[in-house]
Amino acid sequence: LHLSAVKLAELHSDLKIQEKDELSWKKLKAEGLDEDGEKEAKLRRNLNVIMTKYGMNGKKDSQLIDTNYIKDGTESDTLDDPRLEKLWSKAKTSGKFSDEELDKLWREFKHHKEKIREYNILLETVSRTEDIHKNVINPSEENLVKEEILHNKHRELKEKLRSINQGFERLRKVSHQGYDTTSEFEEPRVIDLWDMAKSANFTEKELESFREELKHFEAKIEKHHHYQKQLEISHQKLKHVEGTGDKDHLNRNKEKYAMLQEKTKELGYKVKKHLQDLSSRISQGLQHNEL
Numbered sequence: 001l002h003l004s005a006v007k008l009a010e011l012h013s014d015l016k017i018q019e020k021d022e023l024s025w026k027k028l029k030a031e032g033l034d035e036d037g038e039k040e041a042k043l044r045r046n047l048n049v050i051m052t053k054y055g056m057n058g059k060k061d062s063q064l065i066d067t068n069y070i071k072d073g074t075e076s077d078t079l080d081d082p083r084l085e086k087l088w089s090k091a092k093t094s095g096k097f098s099d100e101e102l103d104k105l106w107r108e109f110k111h112h113k114e115k116i117r118e119y120n121i122l123l124e125t126v127s128r129t130e131d132i133h134k135n136v137i138n139p140s141e142e143n144l145v146k147e148e149i150l151h152n153k154h155r156e157l158k159e160k161l162r163s164i165n166q167g168f169e170r171l172r173k174v175s176h177q178g179y180d181t182t183s184e185f186e187e188p189r190v191i192d193l194w195d196m197a198k199s200a201n202f203t204e205k206e207l208e209s210f211r212e213e214l215k216h217f218e219a220k221i222e223k224h225h226h227y228q229k230q231l232e233i234s235h236q237k238l239k240h241v242e243g244t245g246d247k248d249h250l251n252r253n254k255e256k257y258a259m260l261q262e263k264t265k266e267l268g269y270k271v272k273k274h275l276q277d278l279s280s281r282i283s284q285g286l287q288h289n290e291l
Helices: 005-030 038-053 082-093 099-134 139-144 147-177 188-199 204-242 247-290
Strands: none
Touching (some): 005 038, 005 204
């Protein structure tokens, strides 16, 4: 796959979550609790996202190549959207951002690209499901494709599209004006969650509790970013030492690299699992708004 050390750690975390979700689904299926197949369909969508994200879907252009940080002031991947490319170019040449802020802004752009990718995968899934539904000839076959499944998928599409639109507006504003020093959160995923939480059916007390949890979540993400950077540095040092022939030095670097790799995997899993839980709670609050 030619993935960087950080991307390999992220892939491990994503597959670990996928495996856990599939085991939970198998138990539900054995108990007859996924009759409409919605949970199975969601698992397949999630796996499709992972395959696409890490270039395992057979498409040459889908793989992300070492896009975690800006190297020498330039990014190593494209944004695949003229509007995003234009905003990013404007931000880079504006002089309003320090190197650290540009690094943070690039992560926001990449996060937005991933949201669009996931939306398109879901949209394709919904289109296929609708085609099947339209081609049903025998009314008894309608049990295979229930209206409730389509309704849930359309609701998920609506939530993702709202998040994409909110995210683009934020990127447009930040790219033109720079970062707001009074902003409550900095991490893209946390900003998304907070914006959606304010639109959900939460009481003031619940919203305040959610805000505090998001602060802890953001700290967890920052810790993960720190280990990702240390892992990349360790990987570069390891490659350098391998060429020197110093076995003792090589062994010490291998031990440190292995330790950082495991820690990065562990934190990555915790971050993504926590993100799943927070997103699920917000989704339930948004559903209540529609009732």
